[in-house]
Amino acid sequence: MRIGTILRPALVILLLALVLRPRWFAPVFAPLAPQGAPVIYERSSLLSLSLSHLGLVAAATLAATLVAVTLAILVTRPAGAAFRPLSRTITNMGQTFPPVAVLALAVPALGFGAGPTLVALFLYGLLPIFENSVTALTTLPPTTMEAARGIGLGRWQRLLRVELPLALPVILTGIRLSVVISLGTATIGSTVAARTLGEVIIAGLLTSNTAYVLQGGLIVGLFAVLIYDALVQLERRLARRAGR
Numbered sequence: 001m002r003i004g005t006i007l008r009p010a011l012v013i014l015l016l017a018l019v020l021r022p023r024w025f026a027p028v029f030a031p032l033a034p035q036g037a038p039v040i041y042e043r044s045s046l047l048s049l050s051l052s053h054l055g056l057v058a059a060a061t062l063a064a065t066l067v068a069v070t071l072a073i074l075v076t077r078p079a080g081a082a083f084r085p086l087s088r089t090i091t092n093m094g095q096t097f098p099p100v101a102v103l104a105l106a107v108p109a110l111g112f113g114a115g116p117t118l119v120a121l122f123l124y125g126l127l128p129i130f131e132n133s134v135t136a137l138t139t140l141p142p143t144t145m146e147a148a149r150g151i152g153l154g155r156w157q158r159l160l161r162v163e164l165p166l167a168l169p170v171i172l173t174g175i176r177l178s179v180v181i182s183l184g185t186a187t188i189g190s191t192v193a194a195r196t197l198g199e200v201i202i203a204g205l206l207t208s209n210t211a212y213v214l215q216g217g218l219i220v221g222l223f224a225v226l227i228y229d230a231l232v233q234l235e236r237r238l239a240r241r242a243g244r
Helices: 002-020 022-032 046-075 078-096 099-110 114-138 142-150 155-192 198-206 210-242
Strands: none
Touching: 002 022, 002 046, 002 210, 022 210, 046 078, 046 114, 046 155, 046 198, 046 210, 078 114, 099 114, 099 155, 114 155, 142 155, 155 198, 155 210, 198 210
16 A cells, blocks of 8 residues: 555656656657657647547546446346346447447548547447446345335335445446546547547557657556556445445
């Protein structure tokens, strides 16, 4: 825990420096750049690319969470239990298609830009959130549920006041997995003109400039590590509050 307490602020400072003051790292990246080629990516602001990248991930994760949790609630009710296998098949389909294939299919309908990337991230984010939501809602403590019925709570009251608060830590684990997957997957959105940090990585690949590739990959990796850590801390607090 002590290591985490020291390491966390250091990673935050490193990420902010890479995004806001990339020129500071020119001596570090210089050996990786071709002779005479630029060392630091400056065609677009790294801050604007980072914000756009995070915005796409946040929008896709929010949409996937709303759909997956709603679907999980429906199939964990007695009336919807028969549709659970079908729902699991549908959410699994999102992960069977490679992201590049999803982008290729979405571009003719949505055009170039953020639209196809949002579709790909949404489909990839459904499965972990749905599976964790179903698991959470079907493993609630029986004594707690009996107590909720005993005090006269109706079905919707039990769902909102008892089931979802108790299930939230496990649901959040699925959201965390979805976010981490989306952070990495979003980089390919730049192949269809979406503004993401993949723009830096792709520019490096096209020009054989390893400095660009490392710069973009390092920023994405730091975002993933820090957001993952933040969500883990939130899960632990919610789990302690829920007594799970």
